[in-house]
Amino acid sequence: MLSAHGRGKHALLVADTGAGKTLAGFLPTLADFAQHGDCGPGASEGLHTLYVSPLKALAHDVQRNLVTPIDEIGLPIRVETRSGDTPSDRKARQRARPPHILLTTPESLSLLLSYPESVTLFADLKRIVIDEVHAFATGKRGDLLALALGRLQALAPQAQRAGLSATVADPEAYRGWLAPWGDIDSVELVEGEAGADPDLSILLPEEERIPWSGHAATWAIPQLYREIREHRTTLIFTNTRFLAEYIFQWLWDVNEDALPIGIHHGSLSKEARRKVEGAMARGDLRALVCTASLDLGVDWGDIDLVVQMGAPKGSSRLLQRIGRANHRLDSPSKALLVPGNRFEFLEAMAAAEAVAEGQRDGEDFRPGGLDVLAQHVMGRACAGPFREEVMLREVRSVLPYAWVDEEVFERVLDFVATGGYALRSYDRFRRIVREKNGTWRLTHPENAARHRLNAGIIVDADMIEVRFRNGRSLGKVEESFAAGLSPGNTFRFAGMDLEVEALRDLELIVRASRTAAAIPSYTGLRLPLTTHLADRVRTLLNDRAGWARFPEDVREWLEVQDWRSHLPAPGRLLVESFPHRDLAYTTYYTFEGWNANQSLGMLVTRRMDDRGLGPLGFVANDYALAVWGLKPVDDPAALLSPDILSHEFVDWVQQSHLLRRAFREVAVISGLVERQQPGKRKSGKQVTFSTDLIYDVLRKYEPDHLLIEAAWADARARMTDVARVGDVLDRAASEVDHVRLERISPLAVPVLSIIGRENLPAGAADDELLEEAESLASIAMRTETLPGESE
Template identity: 55%
Template sequence: MTTLPPNIEAWFAHRGWTPREHQLAMVQAAVDQTSALLIAPTGAGKTLAGFLPTLVELAERPRQGLHTLYISPLKALAVDIHRNLERPIAELRLPIRAETRTGDTPDVKKQRQRKSPPQILMTTPESLALLLAYPDAEDMFRPLRTIVIDELHALAGIKRGDLLSLGLARLASLAPAARRVGLSATVAQPNLLRGYLSKTGADATDVRLIRGRAGARPEISVLETRERMPWSGHMAVHAMPEVYERIKETNTTIVFVNTRAQAELCFQALWRVNEDNLPIGLHHGSLAIEQRRKIEGAMSRGELRAVVATSSLDLGIDWGSVDLVVQVGAPKGASRLMQRIGRANHRLDEPSRALLVPGNRFEHLECRAAIDAIDAGELDGDPVISGGLDVLAQHVLGTACAGPFDPDALYREVLGAAPYFGLARKDFDDVVDFVATGGYALGAYERFKRLKKREDGHWELADKSFARAYRLNVGTIVESTMLKVRINRGPVVGEVEEYFGSTLVQGDTFVFGGQLLRFVGIKDMVMDVVRGGQGEPKVPAYAGGRMPLTTLLADRVRGILHDPSKWPALPEAVREWLELQRWRSTTPSPDALLVETFPRGDREYMVAYCFEGRQAHQTLGMLISRRMERMGLGPLGFVATDYSLATWSLRSPTTAQLVELFDEDMLGDDLESWMDESSYLRRTFRNVAVIAGLIERQLPGQRKNTRQVTFSSDLIYEVLRKHEPDHVLLRATRHDAARGLTDIERVALLLKRARHKIEHRALDRVSPLAVPVLLEIGREAVHGEARDAMLEEAEADLVQEATALVAEPRAPKKSTRR
């Protein structure tokens, strides 16, 4: 049985703790020199379990040099973990130096860390990529013995995870003795993460799986407001008075929302009812780092009663005093909800408390589905996506920045990265050729010739300037150009997207950082504002802010809709809504696709209840509109929600035409044709080109704006399409467009379901279930709370039409295709 050194045993006893089984198992894994994946609930001491083997080893055998590398998906989490780790190091009086290295670390400290590394270094995937690109990387990392990756589930399956996996593969060459440790609380498919940690890139058997004991089952409830349950809208501002009442009843509350715009609106709504002047904070990724650190510090000290936050606080930051987590809006995924609930309580023997606040009737069903999934112990599946060639191109350039490399050795090394395990040698060679020359079509331009080949066959940098450019542009997060927000020509309080700034005229007001601000002007990428103003304020929106609905929750929502025995547990308003739907039409079933058609005004509407998420529905809407045009139906437009897709046209499709509209073959020629004609591939190419280093967003002393980057990428895109259509970056673009950004796989699942059974209901008017998606039409141009106000006005007519208790002039046609 594993035992701890006497001084560490005594430290546990002094704190009133007993080492948990999974913590001792992690120490044993270190003794056995094996990598490990620890899955344990929040409050189980996961982070301590990850670092405990390091503390044991350095307590027994002190040494200099880098011993443990901790990698976090968030800079704030790395800082928080550093703060928490300092306490046991100090109390045990261990000769250990632990430091953080992120984009916020001063340059002087960064230089010192490379020359004299601490024993424990806490960093991010991007900072690791930078460290590996220095010529002295081998000297720094050779002594490394442990790599700890926190919140591993948040990185695997995305491009940041691709970059990290390539960094791990590089470390396997520089520090072959280093083992890997993954920490996570929410994992649906452990073997996928074990494969990610494996040095082979695929074989999960060399990574030990360690599970912590499950904690108390969380107490989760859904708020049933005194206010009328909205049919549409997702801000849930109507519920803020009752959320405030819950805040008053608890010591500390985190109010999670799904978007930054929603955070601003909910924060304002809470302050309007804050008659007791309770200290309530706001935290999201666009606020200035000083503002976020101020809020984090106040929470740590117990000075706030509540904080309204986005996913910026989803991961890891340990505030043991949080009594209640409030999720405003639908959770979108069971794993995401469990992650957020884990921010409360942090005690295994006591249940975490959570309150879900749906913004509309469909969201109430989604909240119920999430609770059912958690009760059943189900989590959302992890994505299986092959590594991006654009990320690989960035890694190849970074490797060359560290020194000449042998392409054969580098290819073998890259195969050890899980997302690149099956990488074809041709794809690798094409990537290297692109980094070296830009490819055939761009080979005449000197600016794209970043590598040169030596006589021994090794590749090296063509010029040192490419190393400087790499360090300015490293990373896989391609954000829109941001404008800094400066109040009264004083401190910068955060940033908004350049596009939002371009919509403002002098005197316009908007809400940001919990303040009402009046727009003055823009100069040198800085937006000058003053406090106050009049008129309906706008709320900045950010690209990609909406979270996608997971397949797990979508299936469960369909199950609730189809099973009336589950309806008695729903609020009266939702229950009546579904009863009216069943009377007017029918409810969607799990194994079929319900499609309703009905006239309204001079238009014919079609609503398909797909439940595959907004992105998948938007792709489907574009493809179906093309088919409707060919059929002569005269499509006029479409709108998508997470739950359904609505189109309107001059003529209504017949049942036979519906079968053709939803045929699986649309994912062949139709998809290719749409991609070629739309601007979608251009936008996707821009991101790929930035990540691959073809287009540099950051230049020494300046930063390109969105228009400059778009202009450059569009020109290159057209050149490649015309002269080298199989260019590696065009292949990467199609990969992203088809597999990631457009959710093609979920569209394919939907069409497969439709192939077996389309249930067509031809109605004489809108159905109750169709009201929410029709209310979405045209609302994108409306800002702030005016959105929900406009919905209330539009809702009355639609609801009256959908629920009118009059005899139907004709029986709805029921057509089924099996």
């Protein structure tokens, strides 16, 4: 990294967890100060290095770990963080007198660039370090950061970029993303030496069988508690905020030794998160239950065991998480995978093998979002007037927006200036204006303050504050969840049993409950099963010789499936049809993730309805889609013809709330609809009402509006995962293995057991799921032949 810096090269560093990536990213900075005395008497007080992290927690952790070598070397370098949690007075001081090293997030950097003083603030910037670049480069946060890098390139062309990651699957793609003007040769790939192989194992029940269904894996709590007692510090990852709360409660119930066990997730208050992070840094906790909020780069040396509750959903994500244990290159990271059901056992096996083979997965890059570009244009106007052709050059200098031509950019400018053709008569949408000399400027200085209040990429679910009567904040919950609560209701949050006193404005007032609480019914985001891991699971299913490694109950499950039906083969689509409870069922084993399967279910049932098959419903998990109706499906391939994406898909998205929901997000990101005004924040209902009104106007009078286009892009890519639906259709066009059965198959038990329970929170319905799954399994696993059923 020092060598690349000395040759004036940008760099992409790919190295194992614990290899010292962060320090390697900062080493050229420390060398500059040490060699040239940049911070000696009379030296410049300007900003030297900008560090960008996807997580606030990571920035604060890096600050703690960076200050130690700086102090030991004896360099008087000031290091500060800047995020949404930073007090406003410190933010103002940082703009006037910046630290030498500033640690921030993409959103905070974008806001910093919206101030007029950004021109002088970044003029002498020497280095930009982007940590965990894989975590956000391919999404909208990556779009925003790329645009910020384009602006920084114009302000400080001398600044060198360094991207850091342990889990980049395609380094060449990331070199292109990191390079100004796509000059990939300007970015040197630096690869670290391989670290110790992780000590990775799968936890299995000691006496019981692996459950057929469910995700919480509460069967493992007694064994997990023993592991906590036997290790110094255990970090327990869950895939949702709900499961973090749920598993924390189960652990606390068996915590007979009163061990200090904490919880950390994004809905908790800043104070609660900081308190837990500090306790972990000091080594005060024996275990911490968390979500993706601590996925990346956090370096707590006392962690000697990482546990993944439920399926990891991807090899790169798993590698990132297990790297939190024994955070050293020469020490193996010890980790336990705890599958919640049998498919999750196969997924855990596939992920463990991928990690052992050094295989990574990740999302592909896609064109930058126009809503993000609109936000960036507005931020640029807040910093001062700009020339259209100059800004277009900046925009085109970054990979996600290299495709933007003059026509597209003019549409974006027109949207920011007027709101578009259908909205141009409303003054509140007029934010920028073009002068006669061709320069663009703000229509009113107040627009800058409004932009900074509302800018950002992350559009959370509607959240409201949970507080005690004395004002102490516990964090936030979804507005839809809080709206269903009445005074006297109880729920569990932040590790406490709470009773509702009142719901007023944007606050849920609570007190400690004297009785055990009901389970909260929010689940957070679903993590998608990666395509790479799905392919590996299919391979495991077909490796019959390898089944000897599996527990007896899993091996029996697959053997009976193989005897009575088929197994899903790579490159082929297995479809099973069978009667069950007087209805006709069809199960499609897609392995394309919940989102794609949910979308496919909507499309298939519409097509079944058109063909008079009487569909009654469907249910999906990551691996399969089950549809039931009055009449059997004789030709599933006909239901999966490619034209379903040009006919039924368009009709479904337009008639559902998907496009409205996508429009709501792009309207907020682009700045068309403001969530916040000075001293007041709109409720989710108010924002939804505003966006729905605008959406209806645009659909009627300007259907090709910029934001309708952006909403369609989101609906296709993120909300429906249409590309993976397309993969299912491709396999269907190639070869469908359609098996007609007289009863439910063993492979169908996990998905059918969640019928009627799919909208309940994971964990809360596990007892019901297990009972239903065992009932179905007793039918599916019987080896005797039924009348009319072939041998």
